[in-house]
Amino acid sequence: MSLLPKLAPWLQRAFEQASSALAAGHFGHAVLITGPRFIGKRLLAETLAQRVLCSAPHAAGLACGTCRSCRLFQARAQLDSPELRPEGRLVHPWGRSSHPDLNLIGHGWNEKARPPKMRTEIVIEQIRELSEKLVLTAQLGGAQVVILDPAEAVNWAAWNAVLKTLEEPQPGRYLWLLAADPARLPATIRSRCQRLDVRPPGRDESIHWLCQHGHAAVDAADALDAARGNPGLAAAWLEGDGMVLRRSVRDDAQALERACEAADLVAQRWTVDGRADERLWHLAELARQRMADLTDPATARTLVGRFDTANRARDLLRTTVRPDLVVHEALLAWRGITDRR
Ligand SMILES: [Zn+2]
Structure with missing residues (x-):
């Protein structure tokens, strides 16, 4: 009985790699699971967690599906993997773990704010609470697993607390x-972790997988190219309104180039719904794709400038600078310069 959604083939390969390392006792207590957003890191981590916490895993590396631990996973099995949900959220829609020895740390709520707000950072209180829990024996007498997602959201004070946990490894405890x-994580953290990279598969496999999920081949190819070959992101866009958003970004950029739109008005429109980061990502991609088959050096320089400015703006969105000012700055790079392509 499968309790979690079936793994996509590229996740299955990563799972098998991790599972055989676990069986051979080579899977470290701290592992950095990397891969582009929406590739399925979270689903992979939860499937591995079920395997690690299962009291009678099959020889093939799969969780048994029937022990008490596996049954506790069932409560979460109904949920979609957050990694495969449509875009449009800045943060993961975190559910609570249904297993006492699986700890999920993500964006928490700031209860002191009026009204309570979702934090943009993972803070030290969350790590302290976790450490207090981890000193207790696993409630089911097996392993304890902590999934920290997204690790980029951990702030500096909290990293120091995480570092303490990394420096005191315990058998059967996985972080x-x-x-x-x-690259945005502190080097001291990275150097203490094993690494498991989840890479997008080849184009044919990706399109095949998207078609299996009910998308027309032409739409699949279009979304896959837009998502830089990441089938998970392409699926999220096809299932949500990501491709519509992409087209609207392209239309706005063209209107700016033709000087038919004012950058400040576009900036206001781009920031009202909390999706500025997504739009800037598409904007950077637009510049990058135009660069692909370009020979004129002057236009190439302009496009490199546009690409860099959009990416810098995405970094700035994580600071306290006003989002509409950040976006405005990025849009100015598109204003009124005739594309000579
Ligand atoms: Zn089991």
Whole structure:
């Protein structure tokens, strides 16, 4: 009996790799699971957690599906994997773990704010609470698993507390850090973790998988190219409104180039619904794709500038700078310069 959604083939390969390392006793207590957003890191980590916590795993590396631990997973089995949900959220819609020895740490709520707000960072209180729990024996007498996702959201004070946990490894205790952009994690953390990279598969396999999920081949190919070959992201866009958003970004960029739109008005429109980061990602991609078959050096420079400015703006969105000002700055790079392509 499968309790979690079936793994996509590229996740299945990563699972088998991790599972055989576990069986051979080579799977470290701290593992950094990396891969682009929506590739399925979270689903992989939860499937591995079920395997680690299962009291009678099959020889093939799968959880048994019937022990008490596996049954506790069942409560979460009804949920979609957050990684495969449509875009449009800044944060994971975190559910609570239904297993006492599986700890999920993500964006928490700031209860002191009025009204309570979802935090953009993972804070030290969350790590302290976790450490207090981890000193107790596993409630089911087996392993304990912590999934920290997204690890990029952990703030500096909290990293120091995580570091303490890493420096005191305990048998049967696993800490998995999930990151799309591991370069943003402190080097002291990265150096203490084993790494499991989840890479997008080849184009044919991706399109086949998207078609199996009910998408027309032409739409699948279109979304896959837009998602830089990441089938999980392409699926999220096809199932949500990601491709519509992408087209609207392209239309706005073209209107700016033709000087038919004012950058400040577009910036306001791009920031009202909390999806500025997604739009900037599409904007950067638009510049990158135009660069692909370009020979004119002057236009190439303009496009590199647009690509860099959009990516810098995405970084700035994580700071306290006003989002509409950040987006406005990125849009100015598109204003009124005739594309000579
Ligand atoms: Zn089991």
